[in-house]
Amino acid sequence: MSGPGCPITGDLNGDGISDLILGANGLGGVGAYLGNGDGTFTLASVIPVGPGVLALGDFNHDGIRDLADSSNQLALGNGDGTFQPPVAMAPKPPPNAFTWIAVGDVNNDGYSDVLATQWDGGRGLYVLLNNKHGGFTQSVVKKSGASQAVTLADLNGDGNLDAVVFTVNQEEAYVYLGNGKGEFTPITSLSWPGPDGIVQQIGDVNGDGILDLLMPADGSLGIALGKGDGTVLTPFALGVGVGAGQILLQNLHGQSPKAGLPDIVAPDDSYGNVMVLINFTK
Numbered sequence: 001m002s003g004p005g006c007p008i009t010g011d012l013n014g015d016g017i018s019d020l021i022l023g024a025n026g027l028g029g030v031g032a033y034l035g036n037g038d039g040t041f042t043l044a045s046v047i048p049v050g051p052g053v054l055a056l057g058d059f060n061h062d063g064i065r066d067l068a069d070s071s072n073q074l075a076l077g078n079g080d081g082t083f084q085p086p087v088a089m090a091p092k093p094p095p096n097a098f099t100w101i102a103v104g105d106v107n108n109d110g111y112s113d114v115l116a117t118q119w120d121g122g123r124g125l126y127v128l129l130n131n132k133h134g135g136f137t138q139s140v141v142k143k144s145g146a147s148q149a150v151t152l153a154d155l156n157g158d159g160n161l162d163a164v165v166f167t168v169n170q171e172e173a174y175v176y177l178g179n180g181k182g183e184f185t186p187i188t189s190l191s192w193p194g195p196d197g198i199v200q201q202i203g204d205v206n207g208d209g210i211l212d213l214l215m216p217a218d219g220s221l222g223i224a225l226g227k228g229d230g231t232v233l234t235p236f237a238l239g240v241g242v243g244a245g246q247i248l249l250q251n252l253h254g255q256s257p258k259a260g261l262p263d264i265v266a267p268d269d270s271y272g273n274v275m276v277l278i279n280f281t282k
Contacts, residue, residue: 010056010065012044012081019081021067023050030054030067034081044081049073057103057112059130068114070098090128090138094118098126100149104161107182115150115163125150125165129182141176141184153202153211156230164213166200173200173213177230188231190224203249206281207260214264216247221266221277238277253278 007022017035029048033041052070059066064079072093075083090098098116106113111130118126128136141163148166155162160180166173172191176184190213200215206225213232215222222235249262264277 006054008054008056012065012077013079014064019044021047021054021056023054030069032067032081032083045083047075047083047086049075049086052097053100055101055103055114057114059112060134061111061132066112068101068103070101070116072097087134089114090116090126090136092138094126102150102152102163104152106152106161106178106180108160108180113182115152117148117150117165119148119167125163125176125184127182127184139182141186149200151200151202155202155211155226157210157228162230164200164202173215175230175232190232190235201247201249203262204260205249205262205264205279209260214247214249216266221247221264252276255279 007020009018009020011017012019012032013034017037019035020033020041021030022033023030027046029046030050031043032045032047034044035041047067049067049069050071055068056065057068058064059074060076064077066077067075067083068089072089073086074089075086077083098118100117102115103112105111107129111132113130114128114136116126116128117124125141127139127141131137151164152161154160155175156177160178162178163176163184164173165176172189174186174189176186178184200213202211202213204210205212205223210226210228212226213224215235220237220239222237224232224235226232248265250265251257252263255261261279261281263279266275
């Protein structure tokens with residue numbers, strides 16, 4: 001998941017090397033940069049979408065990465081780092097398009113679907129199910145209020161994607177369990193005083209095979225350990241700096257990725273520093 005203006009990565013041309021998609025001033029859209037395999041990148045194309053939150057998925061089931069944007073635009077990939085002209089994604093988008101999007105196969109049919117939020121004049125959480133014919137069937141999840149961001153993950157280990165929805169100003173997180181058919185049921189919520197614009201992340205930080213919620217706030221990072229049924233324990237706080245930005249989970253000190261114990265990287269938006277929290281969980 002990426003915030004507005006943040007890059008996303010994926011293999012756009014099938015060569016096994018990670019590529020970048022990044023919005024930049026002066027491009028007139030979003031740039032697709034192919035990785036050269038040595039840490040450098042070459043601009044392959046500019047996609048006229050955005051600005052907004054970007055996400056990659058395979059929407060026409062051809063094995064090629066496509067690009068969705070929260071401005072309600074979808075550009076199909078050609079497999080070489082270029083994209084077809086963007087088309088409208090949602091048939092009935094809310095006012096001001098969407099605030100955030102997340103991509104995943106929520107009804108287990110092999111096609112990428114989209115969950116989207118809207119907090120300014122919208123109705124909360126939108127579900128866009130891929131109709132396999134170049135469009136989407138749109139619905140709204142009940143009991144979802146004004147929402148800022150959404151993340152997809154399997155929180156209870158049943159093989160179906162669930163949704164975590166974060167409200168305006170990041171004051172609360174709501175968990176919706178997916179039934180594998182594109183339907184979602186709210187089961188729990190928790191409060192954490194996070195700053196506006198910084199989105200929580202999901203990952204297993206204690207190596208128990210259960211996903212946890214990580215929630216940045218001014219000067220601290222709240223970690224709510226998952227119970228395995230979609231609910232979480234009461235968050236505990238770690239100090240990460242005054243202005244923590246979006247956080248990254250990554251193996252940084254030589255441990256095997258199979259250990260499931262990622263370290264935490266927390267950039268400090270206020271002072272330009274980066275806080276690294278090494279995971280010493282046994």
